[in-house]
Structure formats: C-alpha cells, structure tokens
Amino acid sequence: xxxxxxxxxxxxxxxxxxxxxxxxxxxxxxxxxxxxxxxxxxxxxxxxxxxxxxxxxxxxxxxxxxxxxxxxxxxxxxxxxxxxxxxxxxxxxxxxxxxxxxxxxxxxxxxxxxxxxxxxxxxxxxxxxxxxxxxxxxxxxxxxxxxxxxxxxxxxxxxxxxxxxxxxxxxxxxxxxxxxxxxxxxxxxxxxxxxxxxxxxxxxxxxxxxxxxxxxxxxxxxxxxxxxxxxxxxxxxxxxxxxxxxxxxxxxxxxxxxxxxxxxxxxxxxxxxxxxxxxxxxxxxxxxxxxxxxxxxx
Amino acid sequence: xxxxxxxxxxxxxxxxxxxxxxxxxxxxxxxxxxxxxxxxxxxxxxxxxxxxxxxxxxxxxxxxxxxxxxxxxxxxxxxxxxxxxxxxxxxxxxxxxxxxxxxxxxxxxxxxxxxxxxxxxxxxxxxxxxxxxxxxxxxxxxxxxxxxxxxxxxxxxxxxxxxxxxxxxxxxxxxxxxxxxxxxxxxxxxxxxxxxxxxxxxxxxxxxxxxxxxxxxxxxxxxxxxxxxxxxxxxxxxxxxxxxxxxxxxxxxxxxxxxxxxxxxxxxxxxxxxxxxxxxxxxxxxxxxxxxxxxxxxxxxxxxxxxxxxxxxxxxxxxxxxxxxxxxxxxxxxxxxxxxxxxxxxxx
Numbered sequence: 168x169x170x171x172x173x174x175x176x177x178x179x180x181x182x183x184x185x186x187x188x189x190x191x192x193x194x195x196x197x198x199x200x201x202x203x204x205x206x207x208x209x210x211x212x213x214x215x216x217x218x219x220x221x222x223x224x225x226x227x228x229x230x231x232x233x234x235x236x237x238x239x240x241x242x243x244x245x246x247x248x249x250x251x252x253x254x255x256x257x258x259x260x261x262x263x264x265x266x267x268x269x270x271x272x273x274x275x276x277x278x279x280x281x282x283x284x285x286x287x288x289x290x291x292x293x294x295x296x297x298x299x300x301x302x303x304x305x306x307x308x309x310x311x312x313x314x315x316x317x318x319x320x321x322x323x324x325x326x327x328x329x330x331x332x333x334x335x336x337x338x339x340x341x342x343x344x345x346x347x348x349x350x351x352x353x354x355x356x357x358x359x360x361x362x363x364x365x366x367x368x369x370x371x372x373x374x375x376x377x378x379x380x381x382x383x384x385x386x387x388x389x390x391x392x393x394x395x396x397x398x399x400x401x402x403x404x405x406x407x408x409x410x411x412x413x414x415x416x417x418x419x420x421x422x423x424x425x426x427x428x429x430x431x432x433x434x435x436x437x438x439x440x441x442x443x444x445x446x447x448x449x450x451x452x453x454x455x456x457x458x459x460x461x462x463x464x465x
Numbered sequence: 466x467x468x469x470x471x472x473x474x475x476x477x478x479x480x481x482x483x484x485x486x487x488x489x490x491x492x493x494x495x496x497x498x499x500x501x502x503x504x505x506x507x508x509x510x511x512x513x514x515x516x517x518x519x520x521x522x523x524x525x526x527x528x529x530x531x532x533x534x535x536x537x538x539x540x541x542x543x544x545x546x547x548x549x550x551x552x553x554x555x556x557x558x559x560x561x562x563x564x565x566x567x568x569x570x571x572x573x574x575x576x577x578x579x580x581x582x583x584x585x586x587x588x589x590x591x592x593x594x595x596x597x598x599x600x601x602x603x604x605x606x607x608x609x610x611x612x613x614x615x616x617x618x619x620x621x622x623x624x625x626x627x628x629x630x631x632x633x634x635x636x637x638x639x640x641x642x643x644x645x646x647x648x649x650x651x652x653x654x655x656x657x658x659x660x661x662x663x664x665x666x667x668x669x670x671x672x673x674x675x676x677x678x679x680x681x682x683x684x685x686x687x688x689x690x691x692x693x694x695x696x697x698x699x700x701x702x703x704x705x706x707x708x709x710x711x712x713x714x715x716x717x718x719x720x721x722x723x724x725x726x727x728x729x730x731x732x733x734x735x736x737x738x739x740x741x742x743x744x745x746x747x748x749x750x751x752x753x754x755x756x757x758x759x760x761x762x763x764x765x766x767x768x769x770x771x772x773x774x775x776x777x778x779x780x781x782x783x784x785x786x787x788x789x790x791x792x793x794x795x796x797x798x799x800x801x802x803x804x805x806x807x808x809x810x811x812x813x
Contacts, residue, residue: 198603200603240790244790244791244794248479248791248794248795249794249795250790250791250792250793250794250795251793253542253544253603254740254744254789254792254793255789255790255791255793257544257737257740257789258786258787258788258789258790258791258792259786259790260786261737261782261783261785261786261789262783262786262787262790264782264786265779265780265782265783265785265786266490266779266783268777268779268782269490269494269777269779269780269783270494272494272777272779273494273495273496273777278777380611381607381608381611384604384607384608387604388604388608391601391604426619426623427619428615428616428618428619428622429615429619431615432611432612432615432616435608435611435612435615436608436612438604438608439594439600439604439605439608439609442594442600442601442604442605443594443598443600443605445600446594446598446599446600446601447598447600
C-alpha cells in the first residue's frame with residue numbers, strides 16, 4: 168500500500184505544482200498552454216545547474232529565474248503584442264522542448280539523458296517509508312493552501328479574478344489588468360520551475376529530452392476540470408496521478424497480457440474524460456479569448 | 466488592398482523578430498548564429514537537389530495545413546493534425562498488410578480510403594465531444610496526439626511488427642514495391658497530382674461554396690449563422706471530418722511514398738508545422754501553398770544540419786516555435802504606421 172501512495176505522490180506532486188500555475192493564470196484570464204515548456208525548462212535547468220554548480224539550491228534558483236524570464240516573455244507576447252494565447256502558449260512549449268534539447272546538446276555534446284550528482288533534499292527517516300520523498304512533496308499541501316488563500320481570500324486574488332473575468336470593471340476601480348496578468352504569470356513561472364525540479368530531481372535525478380511527456384497539458388486540463396478553483400484543480404491533478412499509478416500497477420499485475428503502451432495512455436484518456444465531464448457538468452466550453460476571425464479580416 | 470499589405474508586412478516583421486530571438490538563443494548555446502542561418506538557407510534552398518527535398522516535405526505539409534485551415538476557419542482550434550496524421554498512416558498500413566499480394570490498382574485506392582477514414586474518425590471524437598458537450602477541443606485533440614503516438618508505438622511493436630527487423634527501432638514490414646507511389650525521394654507525379662487536386666478542391670470549397678462561406682462566418686460570428694437558419698452543428702462536424710481526413714491523407718502519402726513502412730519515430734513535429742503554415746498563410750489555401758514550400762525547405766534543412774555542421778536538428782524546432790510565438794501578434798504598431806503614411810491620400 169505504501170509504495171502505491173508513494174508512487175502517486177511522486178507523480179502527482181509535479182502535476183499539482185504545474186496545475187496551480189495554470190489556475191493562477193486562468194484566474195487572470197490567460198489560457199496558459201506554455202506550462203509544458205516552462206516545466207521542462209525548470210527540469211532541465213535544475214539538473215544541468217546541479218551538474219555545473221554542484222549545489223541543488225543554486226540550481227533551483229537558476230531554474231526559477233529562467234522560468235520567470237520565460238513567463239515575462241509570454242506575457243509580453245500575449246499582452247503587449249496581442250498574440251493569440253493558445254498559439255503563443257504552444258510556441259512557448261515548443262521553445263522549451265527544443266531549447267532544452269539544444270542546451271544539453273551544446274553543453275554535454277550529446278542528446279543522451281543527463282544525471283545529476285545530487286537531488287532535492289529528502290524529508291528524512293522520521294517519516295519511515297515515506298522518507299524517500301523530496302521536501303517539495305511535503306511542501307505541496309502548503310503550496311495548495313497558500314494558493315487558495317491568495318486566490319480566494321485576499322484582495323490580490325479578487326483583483327486578479329476581476330482582471331480575468333471583466334477587465335473593464337477592474338480598470339474602472341483602478342486595477343491594471345495587464346500588470347495583474349504579469350504578476351500571475353510570474354508566480355506561475357516559479358511554480359512551473361518547482362514542478363520541473365520535482366519531476367527531474369525529486370526521485371530520479373535525471374533529465375532526458377521530452378521527459379515531461381504532456382504533464383504540462385495535463386495540468387492545464389486539470390485546471391479546466393477543476394473550474395479554475397485551486398482545491399478542485401488539485402483534486403483533478405491528483406485524480407490523473409492516481410490513474411497513472413494504477414496503470415503502472417496494472418502493468419505489474421497483468422504482465423504481458425495487456426499491451427504496455429495502451430496502459431501508458433490511461434492518464435491521457437482520464438484527461439479527456441475529465442474535460443468531457445466538466446463540460447457536461449458546467450455546460451459548454453467558453454470560447455478562448457480571441458478567435459481566428461481577426462486573421463482574415465486584417 | 467493596403468490592409469492586406471499591412472498584414473503581410475506585419476507577418477514578415479514578426480518572423481524577423483522570431484529569427485532574431487533564435488539568433489540570440491543560438492549565440493547563447495555556443496553556435497555562431499550567422500553561420501547557422503547560412504547553413505539553414507543552404508540546406509533548404511541552395512544545395513544541389515535542395516528544391517526537390519523541400520518539395521518532398523512541402524507536399525504532405527501543404528495537405529495537412531489545408532485541413533488545419535478548414536477547422537480554424539470554422540472557429541475550431543483543432544490542433545490534433547499530428548494524431549490524425551498518425552492514425553491515417555496506421556489504418557493505411559493495416560490495409561496494405563492485410564491485402565498483401567492483391568493487385569496494386571485495387572489496394573492503393575483502398576489504402577487511401579482507409580487512411581482518410583482513419584484520420585476523419587480520429588477527428589470525429591473530439592469534434593463530437595466539442596459539439597455535443599462543449600468539451601474544449603484544444604485539450605481533447607492534444608491528448609489525441611499523445612494517444613495516437615502511443616498507438617503508433619504499440620502497432621509497430623505489436624500487430625504490425627516486422628519479425629526480421631533489428632531491435633534498434635520497431636517498424637512494420639516494408640510495403641510491397643508495387644504499392645509505393647514514389648521512391649524514397651518522396652516526389653512523384655502521383656503525389657504532386659494529389660496535392661494539386663487537394664489544393665484546387667479545397668480552394669473551390671472555401672471560396673466558391675455555401676459551406677466555405679458559412680464555415681468562415683461561423684468562425685467569426687456563430688450567432689449570425691444560427692440566425693440565418695444554417696446549422697452550426699453540421700458545419701462544425703463537417704469541418705472536423707474534412708480536416709481529419711486531410712491529415713489522414715497526408716499520413717497515407719507519407720507511408721506509401723517516401724517512408725514505405727511504419728516506424729516508431731515517424732515525423733515528429735509535422736502537425737505543429739502544419740498549424741504554423743495555416744496561420745502564417747492567414748488561413749488562405751493559396752497562401753498555404755506558398756508558405757508550405759518555405760517550411761518544407763526548413764524541414765529538409767533540419768535533416769541536413771547535423772550532417773553538415775554538427776548542429777542539432779532541434780535548431781529547426783526552435784525556429785518553428787519562435788515563429789509560432791510571434792506569428793499571431795496583432796500589435797497595432799504597423800497599422801498606425803501605414804495609416805500615417807496613407808493619410809495624405811485618404812483625407813484629400
């Protein structure tokens with residue numbers, strides 16, 4: 168039983184962090200499909216930084232810095248250049264995936280997986296079998312709680328939601344929606360860096376190309392499933408993690424009788440199911456800001 | 466006229482901005498940016514046979530991109546071209562394997578039918594989820610891409626596995642030579658003919674039929690289309706099916722033309738590039754043909770880079786991604802400039 172819970176926490180923690188980043192952006196009115204790119208950048212920066220500097224703390228700060236810079240770039244493109252959020256987000260993701268491949272190629276001379284000498288600190292023997300988990304797992308409930316406090320119980324959160332839902336109203340009471348979005352994306356950048364760090368240095372201490380494998384998009388789906396509420400979105404993310412862990416479990420139980428690759432697809436199927444269910448329950452997707460109409464009219 | 470000129474100027478300006486950003490990234494990664502761009506241009510257009518190579522990539526990209534144009538025009542962000550492409554190729558491969566030994570004149574059309582049906586079905590379920598329940602099609606089509614990728618790995622390692630293949634990379638048995646519609650160069654009269662046919666048919670569909678007009682309108686203003694008495698439901702479903710079928714067609718061409726077999730890592734970023742082509746072309750079919758040729762050149766350069774200069778082919782992914790980041794930018798700067806420039810003529 169313990170090993171199942173550990174597996175769920177291990178795969179669920181990065182997903183929860185990245186989901187929180189998506190929730191904050193969603194509240195500010197941004198459909199953040201660049202989560203995947205920021206997450207893999209965080210993962211790469213943590214591992215490569217640890218190899219180069221030898222210190223996990225320094226590496227983590229570098230990762231946070233790079234992800235925040237990436238978020239500011241995304242904000243600039245979406246908010247100042249008024250680009251389509253979905254396409255720009257996919258562009259940011261592509262930049263992250265391609266950029267990390269280029270980075271490990273140019274630093275290590277090959278595209279093979281990079282392993283770091285040290286990982287994130289463990290929570291210690293006091294927790295028994297759970298001692299192998301990293302501190303970021305222990306901090307995860309705290310992060311969720313802080314995010315809930317920030318979004319649902321603070322003046323800042325109210326202004327953020329106002330900027331997302333009704334920018335004109337926000338502007339009329341003296342809130343600058345553009346600045347609020349910048350703040351939201353920067354906080355999201357920090358959370359994405361943590362998600363990547365936990366993924367790459369939490370248990371394995373390895374970075375390989377495309378290792379996020381769509382987790383950023385799954386986090387975004389969890390945001391939609393959870394209706395942009397931090398607690399519900401966290402539940403959705405944990406649900407995806409449980410399905411993923413069950414898939415791995417089923418593989419051990421069934422052995423070769425069920426094709427391995429189809430079990431790997433379970434989290435994706437769960438994601439589709441989640442998006443479908445949330446649409447049924449709430450009735451219809453809201454169109455993303457800005458269609459493609461303007462492309463033909465200009 | 467001046468408005469479309471402004472749109473072109475804007476697109477070029479933002480592509481230049483994207484290239485400048487790539488230059489900075491390359492310099493940071495320790496490569497010389499000018500040399501890198503030089504070898505990309507060389508690989509894409511100046512090398513011997515480069516035009517043929519560019520065309521080899523441009524043809525399937527063009528066909529996939531026309532499908533993306535159809536769904537984007539109708540207002541659906543179908544970003545699952547990659548998955549529909551894979552599923553189309555898988556279905557065609559199954560048919561070719563089952564009918565091994567039958568005459569080519571019978572098998573080839575069946576393969577094409579299977580590929581297009583497969584692609585259309587892979588677009589159908591996100592389409593139905595969107596139209597019936599309102600499930601966001603961005604997420605469902607994306608997840609469809611991942612699932613189709615896993616399906617491809619499963620099929621090449623399972624039901625269609627080539628028993629004589631090496632352990633390096635799982636792939637299906639090679640197609641019979643008679644079923645191939647081109648050599649591995651990927652350019653043949655058949656493929657060019659199909660691309661031209663698709664281009665003309667789609668141009669006609671978009672610009673000369675009620676479906677084209679209504680789907681274009683429903684992308685901009687669905688309420689108006691509903692008031693006109695047209696069914697947004699039918700238009701939506703048709704645009705999902707057409708775009709899926711076209712991606713499946715491109716997958717079939719890729720299988721029966723240059724590749725000749727189904728392999729695990731089969732054209733990684735094809736669907737994404739097709740989205741870029743559709744956007745750069747401003748959702749026009751004729752534009753897509755021109756832009757596809759440009760991106761086809763980039764794709765052929767991607768294969769040439771590692772051989773030529775030891776550069777990773779990820780460089781091309783970065784260029785594509787940077788263009789994606791900026792291509793939908795609608796900064797008012799250009800409009801302001803052209804308006805100021807136009808003022809003497811318009812006010813007098």
